[in-house]
Amino acid sequence: MDELPLEHVRTLLAVVDEGTFDAAAAVLHVTPSAVSQRVKALEQRTGRVLLMRTKPVRPTGSGQVVVRFARQLARLERDARAELGIGDGQGPARLPIAVNADSLATWFLPALTRVPQDPPVCVELHREDESRTTMLLREGQVMAAVTSSPDPVAGCSVRRLGLARYLPVASPAFAERYLGGPLERDLPGAPVIVFDRSDDLQDAFTRTLTHGRTGAGPVRHHVPASEGYRDAVAAGLGWGLVPEPQALPLLGSGALVELAPDRPLDVALYWQQWKLDSPALSAVAGAVIAEAAEALRSAS
Missing domain, CATH: 1.10.10.10 (Winged helix-like DNA-binding domain superfamily/Winged helix DNA-binding domain)
Structure with a gap:
């Protein structure tokens, strides 16, 4: 061949x-x-x-x-x-990008406002769990992705963005009802909020408390929207890991309580994109990396 x-x-x-x-x-x-x-x-x-x-x-x-x-x-x-001035009449550059729901709800949209719009760039966002966004890259459905995987997809480059911090929280009434004793004993049996069936964050956190013996409890409410997830935890349906930017205002108002102040869960995020000399893709990548440097935590 x-x-x-x-x-x-x-x-x-x-x-x-x-x-x-x-x-x-x-x-x-x-x-x-x-x-x-x-x-x-x-x-x-x-x-x-x-x-x-x-x-x-x-x-x-x-x-x-x-x-x-x-x-x-x-x-x-x-x-x-476009560079030759013989546009094909298909309009602005369109970039399909995969991003997880929590990034989309917290820092990713402000990143897009940094992208220069001369010439204009249109983004097509595909929402997917950060552990699965590379699947869309591998299939060729998107040109770039926010992902938790540091291993580059074939034909892609990878840049570390920073740490997304999650706080284990619950409503005060929920904590009083279900979590009156040692957390490592009570949390595995308490109702929990998960994003969807691929969401492993709550199980991972619970395993850190129980030294790997057990994950989160069997009573699970699935709420597949970042803001809805936060609201479900605040309403007392269950405990959950909420992104720090979303949790802090509710902690300050007393609507939420932090279950383990010394045990946040940090998720490393990366930017993967095609190895392609595309001005539009480079502009978006630069904006995302700059915003992430301000919005995410750096590795200690």
Whole structure:
């Protein structure tokens, strides 16, 4: 294999984005048979199966590599046309970015206000748990991500952003009802608020108290929104780990109490992005890194 035919690469991307061969054919203004032939030719050239023929189709691991290449190629072509003054009429630069809900609710939006808008840059945010945002990078769905993983995805660079601090808190009434004794004894049996089924923060914190013997309790309320999560804890539905910027005002007003003032939970965050010489991507990265330096804690 000495090259990947660009027409075939773009066709594979269209199939993944549109979900079916017929839909991709309509977008590319060719027949479904031509789309199928191009994909098969690309699979023969790479020696790998690139698509799972499901509905909608899904790229295999090898297919994700080609899809990511196709998106990077499209980004480079767009930037080159902009610099040459031969815009393609598709409007401002669009950057898909994956970010976790707590960052989105606290420091990430102020970071975007730092991005220069001449020329304008549009962001398309994908909300995902910080432990899973690299999955979207790996699949080629986003160009950059806030993540808890320091290990770079293939084709990506990584920069440390800082530490997001979480405080174990509860309402005063909840603490009085459920947590009157030693915390390591009472907390594992108390109702707890979790973001979703992939949220492991509360379990991780509880394991630090119990020396790894047990996680958080079986009574779990799922609240998949950062502000809603904070409000659920303040309402007394359960205890939880709330981002420090959201917790401090409620601690000051007495709406929340800190369960273990000497045991915050810090989560290291990183910025991963495609290794791509894109002015728009560089501008967003610079803004995110600058805001994180002010909003997040540095490693001790």
